[in-house]
Amino acid sequence: MMFEFGDEEPYYTLYDYPVYNDDDDSMDNYVDEYETSHGHLHQQITAELEKKERENFQNAQQNLLSHVRVSVDEVSRVTGTLYDEQRYSDVTLAVGDRRFHAHRLVLSAWSDVFKTMLCNLSCRTTNLKCQDLVEEECCEEFFGDFLKFLYTASVDLTKENVLPLALLADKYLVKELRELCDEFIRDKQNDAQEVVTFIRSALKLGMHETVEVCLQSLxxxxxxxxxxxxxxxxxxxxxxxxxxxxxxxxxxxxxxxxxxxxxxxxxxxxxxxxxxxxxxxxxxxxxxxxxxxxxxxxxxxxxxxxxxxxxxxxxxxxxxxxxxxxxxxxxxxxxxxxxxxxxxxxFPDQKCISTRDQPMNEPIAVHIDGSSYCHTCLAWEGKRIGQKHFFKQASTFRCLIKLTQSPDSPNEVNFQINTYYEDSRKILHLGVRALVHGATVPIYFSKCLPLLPSITPYIGKVTSRDTQFTFPIGISDPEIMTLHVTIILEDEDEKTT
Known part of the structure; x- marks a missing residue:
């Protein structure tokens, strides 16, 4: 590796040699010590220099690309000006009583269905071809929103248009729009009334995948x-x-x-x-x-x-x-x-006293923009014995909970949790009920996480992947949230006792 002026000095300038006489008896010991230290130091600095070289190469690539890359927002802004523009359109889409001026290139770039449909239409500026589209009655009203998404790559979803747009996305195989619709439905998981309404409407439209998305949110x-x-x-x-x-x-x-x-x-x-x-x-x-x-x-x-x-x-x-x-x-x-x-x-009002077979999940008060170690989660550990699953309450378990206010929105809080356990588990199922201090309606969320080995193996613990949940809390400048956390640790390995 060649060094240029201004680069880091070679490794030999980093080691300060003591001076010895030729007849010094300790010289042999020093040579052994130096060779050992020199070898480790050489490997370390070589690795650091190689890492720096890779970083410099990547930075150079990024700097080069930054001069020629056009942002997606900029492309969408430009293509958005063509939406329903008659001057350059080469096809007219007839949907119900409405007519939309469109461009075969844009439609075909998003949808293979449009590509097949429009490939035989001749492009004549004086005699624009008209393509009649038969849509569901509920979709006709929002076809303009669907078409606008193909030009701008953005959409304003509401509870009124999300299912019609999802149905159009399915019909024309626009998976990006369908994913946005599914994400919108999942974000409504704390509004059970809307979710049930989505289920009813999706059933009428035969949208079975949407019904499943709604059920998952429930x-x-x-x-x-x-x-x-x-x-x-x-x-x-x-x-x-x-x-x-x-x-x-x-x-x-x-x-x-x-x-x-x-x-x-x-x-x-x-x-x-x-x-x-x-x-x-x-x-x-x-x-x-x-x-x-x-x-x-x-x-x-x-x-x-x-x-x-x-x-x-x-x-x-x-x-x-x-x-x-x-x-x-x-x-x-x-x-x-x-x-x-x-x-x-x-049954506290009964004369007979029942034992506490089920442990009580104690509430956890966590300050926003702070963190807290917790030992009061309700945790279940499980293992497979042959084909049998056996679960019991976990006795040794702790987690680190951290809440931080979102820098982008004052009405959002990021939830992060690290879990620590003294045994090897493959999957962690996490459930949380959160209540903002001063609010009356709780927020529920859950997730399935893979467990990752700890960075320090000698501790003998397993740490879950850092996970963030972002949700609107609807209260300005919150300070404290009360959490109830439950965790199921699943071991998929077949074991015997």
Whole structure:
């Protein structure tokens, strides 16, 4: 490697040699010491110089590209001036009673459907070809917004236009627009009324993928559903939610059961009723909760079709509490993201005293623009034994929670969490209920994270990937948020005890 004036000095100028006489007995020791130190130092500085050379090369590339690169915003601004511009258009799109002047090049660049459709149209400036498009009635009103996206790569989504635009994006295979629509729907997860409305509208339009996106958003805000909203869900939708492994976030299993009880009471299909009862996680109820659940009319109806369901429910609950792994059934259920058992679930007004089989998730107060170590999360650890999944409350667990106010918006807060555990786990399921100090409506969010090895292996812990959640809080200048955090640690390796 050649050094130019102004570069860092070669490695030999960085080592200060002491002076020895030829007859000095310590010279041999010094030579050994020097060779060892010299070798390590040489490797270190060589690596640093190579790193610097790579960085200089990358910076040079970036500097070169910066002189010729045009930003996406600039391109969109230029092409946006062509939207519905008649002077240079070479095709007219007829949608209902409206006519749109368009350009085959722009349409074909975004959509293979348009490319195939328009490839046979001749380009004549004096006799523009007209292409009739047959769209759903709800899409005709918003076709201009769809077409404008193809010219500007931007769109203003609302709850009125998001589904029609998603339907148009599906029809013309504009995946970028479809992704924006799905993201908009997911951002509405804390408004259960809108999500249920999206589901109803998507069903009418046959948009099954959108229905699934909506159901996924309900996984973390299931507690927001009101009785009438829950009753509007179909049996297949409720089964999807209850059969989502650890992704469904609820207070506790008994509260979940009581919430869906009105739906079960009005269910006309005996097979659907039995399918839903089988998805209830009875082992995660305490004894008194299980007794109350089995006395409900819905459970008794299921028992008529499956006489041994009561016995199996009690057996699973007892075996799980005792930790009898070998006797657990092959389809032993996952825990859900249980945030905290409610007082109602504990029956405090009863004369009999129930044990605290389910640990209480203590609230965590965290200052915004600050961080806090926490040991009070509700954590479940799980492992696979053969084909059986076994979960129990984690005894040794801690996490670092950090809240910072977004620099771009005063009404947003970034949520970051690092989790530490003393064993190797592959997947972490995280659920959070957050309440801004002074607010009355909580915010729910959940995520599945891969665990990464710690940078310092000798500590023997595993650290999750840093994750940020950004959400509007609707309150100016907040200072404190109260959090309830639950975590499920999943080990997919097959192990034996």
């Amino acid at each position: 996984l973390c805000n299931f507690s927001f559903l009101k009785p009438d909203q829950l009753l509007s869900l179909k049996g297949e939708h409720l089964i999807y939610l209850l059969d989502s492994g650890p992704r469904l976030m609820v207070d506790d299993e008994f509260t979940l059961f009581k919430k869906i009880e009105p739906w079960l009471d009005q269910c006309q299909s005996e097979d659907t009723l039995l399918s839903i009862i089988k998805l209830i996680r009875f082992p995660y109820m305490n004894a008194l909760q299980l007794k109350k659940a089995t006395e409900t009319p819905a459970f008794r109806r299921a028992q008529e079709m499956m006489p041994d369901i009561l016995l199996k429910s009690w057996q699973q609950q007892a075996l799980y509490k005792e930790g009898s792994l070998d006797d657990l059934p092959e389809d032993f259920p996952w825990p859900r993201l249980y945030l905290n058992p409610s007082d109602e679930a504990r």
